[in-house]
Amino acid sequence: xxxxxxxxxxxxxxxxxxxxxxxxxxxxxxxxxxxxxxxxxxxxxxxxxxxxxxxxxxxxxxxxxxxxxxxxxxxxxxxxxxxxxxxxxxxxxxxxxxxxxxxxxxxxxxxxxxxxxxxxxxxxxxxxxxxxxxxxxxxxxxxxxxxxxxxxxxxxxxxxxxxxxxxxxxxxxxxxxxxxxxxxxxxxxxxxxxxxxxxxxxxxxxxxxxxxxxxxxxxxxxxxxxxxxxxxxxxxxxxxxxxxxxxxxxxxxxxxxxxxxxxxxxxxxxxxxxxxxxxxxxxxxxxxxxxxxxxxxxxxxxxxxxxxxxxxxxxxxxxxxxxxxxxxxxxxxxxxxxxxxxxxxxxxxxxxxxxxxxxxxxxxxxxxxxxxxxxxxxxxxxxxxxxxxxxxxxxxxxxxxxxxxxxxxxxxxxxxxxxxxxxxxxxxxxxxxxxxxxxxxxxxxxxx
Ligand SMILES: Cc1ncc(COP(=O)(O)O)c(C=O)c1O
Numbered sequence: 001x002x003x004x005x006x007x008x009x010x011x012x013x014x015x016x017x018x019x020x021x022x023x024x025x026x027x028x029x030x031x032x033x034x035x036x037x038x039x040x041x042x043x044x045x046x047x048x049x050x051x052x053x054x055x056x057x058x059x060x061x062x063x064x065x066x067x068x069x070x071x072x073x074x075x076x077x078x079x080x081x082x083x084x085x086x087x088x089x090x091x092x093x094x095x096x097x098x099x100x101x102x103x104x105x106x107x108x109x110x111x112x113x114x115x116x117x118x119x120x121x122x123x124x125x126x127x128x129x130x131x132x133x134x135x136x137x138x139x140x141x142x143x144x145x146x147x148x149x150x151x152x153x154x155x156x157x158x159x160x161x162x163x164x165x166x167x168x169x170x171x172x173x174x175x176x177x178x179x180x181x182x183x184x185x186x187x188x189x190x191x192x193x194x195x196x197x198x199x200x201x202x203x204x205x206x207x208x209x210x211x212x213x214x215x216x217x218x219x220x221x222x223x224x225x226x227x228x229x230x231x232x233x234x235x236x237x238x239x240x241x242x243x244x245x246x247x248x249x250x251x252x253x254x255x256x257x258x259x260x261x262x263x264x265x266x267x268x269x270x271x272x273x274x275x276x277x278x279x280x281x282x283x284x285x286x287x288x289x290x291x292x293x294x295x296x297x298x299x300x301x302x303x304x305x306x307x308x309x310x311x312x313x314x315x316x317x318x319x320x321x322x323x324x325x326x327x328x329x330x331x332x333x334x335x336x337x338x339x340x341x342x343x344x345x346x347x348x349x350x351x352x353x354x355x356x357x358x359x360x361x362x363x364x365x366x367x368x369x370x371x372x373x374x375x376x377x378x379x380x381x382x383x384x385x386x387x388x389x390x391x392x393x394x395x396x397x398x399x400x401x402x403x404x405x406x407x408x409x410x411x412x413x414x415x416x417x418x419x420x421x422x423x424x425x426x427x428x429x430x431x432x433x434x435x436x437x438x439x440x441x442x443x444x445x446x447x448x
Pocket of ligand 1: 096097098099122124125165169202204205223224225226236237238365
């Protein structure tokens with residue numbers, strides 16, 4: 001029945017029935033908050049341990065809950081919703097995105113196995129692969145996932161995982177998931193099922209609203225729920241969406257390594273984050289498009305990367321891969337840009353924004369109600385020795401687009417190095433006046 005309804009509606013209502021909780025009397029799913037569960041008899045306790053790790057469908061029998069770190073109802077309902085919205089069989093949530101990513105790698109890879117990852121990744125994922133995986137006897141290779149020839153030359157019997165983000169954090173490069181599916185299928189023809197080459201995609205930037213990698217052939221999708229899925233910047237969490245055959249191993253891993261998502265965070269993500277995801281993303285995307293176009297037209301900006309721009313180098317792939325629940329092109333809410341250093345100092349610009357721009361906040365993280373700006377090269381991606389030191393990343397929030405553009409414009413005008421005569425009044429005239437102001441006052445030029 002539920003399948004008749006659009007994803008947007010299903011995200012608002014969640015499962016209409018679940019063996020995991022009584023839905024007859026609650027409109028909002030309840031927040032369970034118990035570390036341990038009453039076991040009517042020893043047999044029930046034994047059953048809980050025996051059955052732990054098995055797949056439980058919403059239509060199935062109520063599971064025996066034993067202890068929060070094993071499984072619990074609120075988290076479990078969120079997991080059903082995340083699996084469904086990503087088009088996967090099952091989902092396991094974690095304490096953070098990094099806990100989910102490390103559990104994915106830890107539950108698949110054994111001593112001597114190899115992972116091939118795209119060169120550009122979120123800084124901590126890069127650190128996990130560079131600093132920790134080799135210590136556990138896992139070989140890590142970094143190859144451009146869009147260079148299929150280089151990949152073919154490198155994949156060997158030990159290679160178990162192809163790992164990437166698309167769009168990448170922070171450069172917004174895309175990876176063609178379908179092309180990698182075809183490649184992995186060729187290798188898997190000669191492999192035993194338990195040694196299959198797996199495609200793991202970090203879908204944090206796009207969210208399932210803008211891209212569902214399993215539809216394009218990914219085996220596993222990982223998420224930082226801390227970002228747009230949580231959506232309000234109040235919860236830290238992670239999720240792994242996987243095929244049924246991998247669920248048990250991931251649940252056992254989470255049980256023993258212990259990185260569980262708290263039920264309180266699961267509840268907030270389920271009750272506030274998921275139902276508002278399409279609404280927030282549509283709005284953020286609309287604003288991101290306006291801001292990206294405005295930046296592209298500004299003479300101090302050297303390069304803007306946003307999948308919705310005509311100048312985006314992988315525009316065709318973006319249009320194929322990034323689609324919302326209604327099938328419309330969904331380029332997301334992240335922008336990456338570089339300024340012309342002869343005209344403006346990026347650090348000075350960001351400092352000016354941090355001091356005075358009300359609608360933009362200098363902070364790491366992304367997918368917030370508030371627009372966040374940062375310099376990945378010296379912040380989130382400082383572990384990369386060769387990261388561009390002054391490129392800027394913006395995560396667009398829910399503010400009015402004209403306020404964000406005006407704050408950016410004022411910051412640029414205040415700190416630009418070139419002469420005031422070179423400024424572009426035609427562009428500034430198009431901007432809305434500040435609250436209560438009939439027109440923009442000319443401001444003194446800052447001499448640098
Ligand atoms: C693409 C991506 N993946 C994973 C993570 C890690 O998520 P968390 O901070 O929830 O551990 C981040 C965090 O910024 C990220 O941007």
